[in-house]
C-alpha cells in the first residue's frame with residue numbers, strides 16, 4: 001500500500017482516532033452491562049476494569065487495522081478522507097505497530113487477569129471485524145454488514161464470560177439484540193452515503209439493490225429487532241421496567257423505519273442513524289437499571 005506523504009506530524013489524537021473511540025465506547029457500555037447482567041450483585045472491580053480494558057484495546061486494534069486496510073477507499077469518501085492513515089499523517093508501519101501493540105496488550109490482559117474463554121472470543125471478534133469483514137466481506141457482498149455484524153455484537157457476551165467463565169443463553173440473547181440492530185443502524189447511514197459507496201465500488205445494499213429495497217429491509221430488521229428485545233422479559237432475564245423501555249424505544253425505531261419508507265423527510269436516513277445509537281445506549285442502560293430494581297432471575 002502506497003503511503004500518501006504529508007508534512008503534518010502525527011499526535012496522540014490521530015492514534016485515538018484510529019481506534020474509532022465512540023464506537024468502542026458504546027461497545028464497552030454493552031460489555032460492562034453484559035457483566036452486570038451475569039450476576040445478581042456487584043461485578044468484582046478487577047474484572048470490571050481489566051475486562052473492559054482488554055476488550056476495548058482489542059476492539060481498538062481491530063479498528064486500527066480497518067483504517068490501514070481501507071485507506072484507499074477512505075481517501076475517496078468525504079466522510080473518511082481526513083482519517084490519519086488516509087491523509088498519510090500516520091504511516092502504514094506506525095498504524096500496524098500501534099494495532100499490534102494495543103491488540104497484544106488487550107489479549108495479554110484478558111489471558112492473564114480474566115480467562116482464556118473471554119480472550120479467545122475477543123480474539124475471534126477482532127479477526128471477524130479486521131479480517132473477515134474488512135478484508136473480504138465488505139468488498140464481496142451486500143450482506144457484508146449482516147454477517148460482519150456478529151463481531152460488533154459480541155461485547156455483551158465477552159462481558160458475561162469475563163465474569164462467569166461460561167457462555168449462557170441470556171448472553172447470546174444480548175448478542176442477538178445487537179446483531180439484529182446492526183443492519184438498520186448501518187443501512188440508514190448507507191442510504192445517506194450511497195453515492196460515495198458507489199464511487200468506491202463497495203457493494204452496500206443501497207448501491208446494489210436500491211434505496212427502496214434497503215428501506216424495506218431496515219423495516220423488516222427493525223421488526224425482528226423489536227421482537228427479539230422482548231425476549232429478555234419473556235425469558236425472565238429482565239423485568240417490567242426493561243419491557244417498558246424496550247417497547248417505547250423500539251416504537252421510536254419503528255417510527256423512523258416507517259418515516260424512511262414514507263419518504264417525506266430528506267433528513268430521515270441520518271435521523272434514523274443517530275436514533276439507532278441513542279436507542280442501543282438507552283436500551284442497555286434501562287436493562288441495567290431494571291436488573292437492580294426488579295431482580296427477577298439469577299438462573
Ligand code: HEM
Nearest residue numbers: 022023026027030079145148149152153178182186189277
Ligand atoms: C458491522 C457492523 C457495523 C457497521 C458496518 C457500522 C457502521 C458504522 C459507520 C459507517 C459509522 C459512521 C462512522 C463515522 O461517522 O465515521 C458508524 C458509527 C457508529 N457506530 Fe456503527 N457499525 C457497526 C456496528 C456497530 C456496533 C456493534 C456499535 C456499538 C455497539 C456501533 C456504534 C457506533 C457508534 C457509537 C457510532 C458513532 C461514531 C461517531 O459518531 O464517532 N456500531 N457505524
Ligand SMILES: CC(C)=CCC/C(C)=C/CC/C(C)=C/COP(=O)(O)OP(=O)(O)O
Nearest residue numbers: 023058059062063066122125126129151152
Ligand atoms: C473485539 C471486538 C469487540 C471487535 C469489534 C471491532 C469493531 C471496532 C467493530 C466496529 C464496527 C464498525 C464501526 C464497522 C464499520 O466499519 P466500516 O469499515 O464499514 O466503516 P467506516 O467506513 O466508517 O470505516
